[in-house]
Amino acid sequence: MARSPAKPRPDDARLREDAQALHVALSALVRLYQFRDRDRICCHDISVTQCHALEVLVEQGAQRSQVLSAALRLDKSTTTRVVDALVRKGYVERTPDTEDRRAVSLRATAAGRRLYHRINDDLVEGQQALIADLPAETRRASIELIHRLARSAEARFVAGAACAPEACAPDDGTPSRCG
Template sequence: MPHSARTAATDRLAQDAADLQAALARLLRVYQFRDRDRICCHDVSVTQCHALELLVERGAMRSQALSDALLLDKSTTTRVVDALVRKGYAERSPDLEDRRAVRLRATTAGRRLVQRINDDLVAQQRALLADLPAEVRRGTIETLDRLAGLAERRFLDAGGCGPGACAPSEGRRPGCA
């Protein structure tokens, strides 16, 4: 490829990256407010909802596994789980493989709550998607799913981001600008 074509492609990629960042920032900001407003009216925080969703989807797990999945430190996860247990949405039980460990699981009330919240959010997505042609809906969903997978591999699986990933003494890790 000639130098001028490579430069143009590099410039286009840089502009596309900036445009994607702006579009995602806008979309995430809207969804963060939507989630806060819609989920919190179910008597749980957004983080508590995410934790409960994981317990429903993956089944019983140790606190450290939940911390890792939520990208939170263990003490924050403990506070999240304490609140869910207090509200009757999750419970702790001894881990049969390691008596020192505890397993967390969603209760029946917790599973019902996740279903209600999901139904509410899906209804909102349905209303949003109704304004788009079917082929645009499918293309958008496929693109977002592909971007999510790429981001997970680049930022999460590679260990680039997460709790403590950018400790002040270490400086910034690649991918954690």
């Protein structure tokens, strides 16, 4: 016996409208931040991706390339190119892994840590100017909301809900663009 579709809850329409408004707001914010990050980070002679790699190594400590790849959500070959550039610039070094001498660990050099902190301080100053006119409770609530959204989005991404092939299929019947 076929089940009838569930009746929409009264708040489903409002939830959809709110989700659409959130999508628009986050898309605008992400676009602005991508340009801001590129413009402010690249003046330090590293790319945004290199800066993210440096951030992981400074904040989380030395680690193997596979762990860094997972943290950056990049494939191994792309991570290798990012790390190679940071090594050439003197911001990262490869050292024997403490647990397995056959393996290599990546770690930020003193110059890499200084660069990361200089970039981070610059970005934090920008954030400070952005939120300076908000009441303290609004700032804290906004920060908590963004953390919750990030955790929820990460959980969905890690669970494989980022893109189902049928969700990416164009309406014209051509094959899916993802996966």
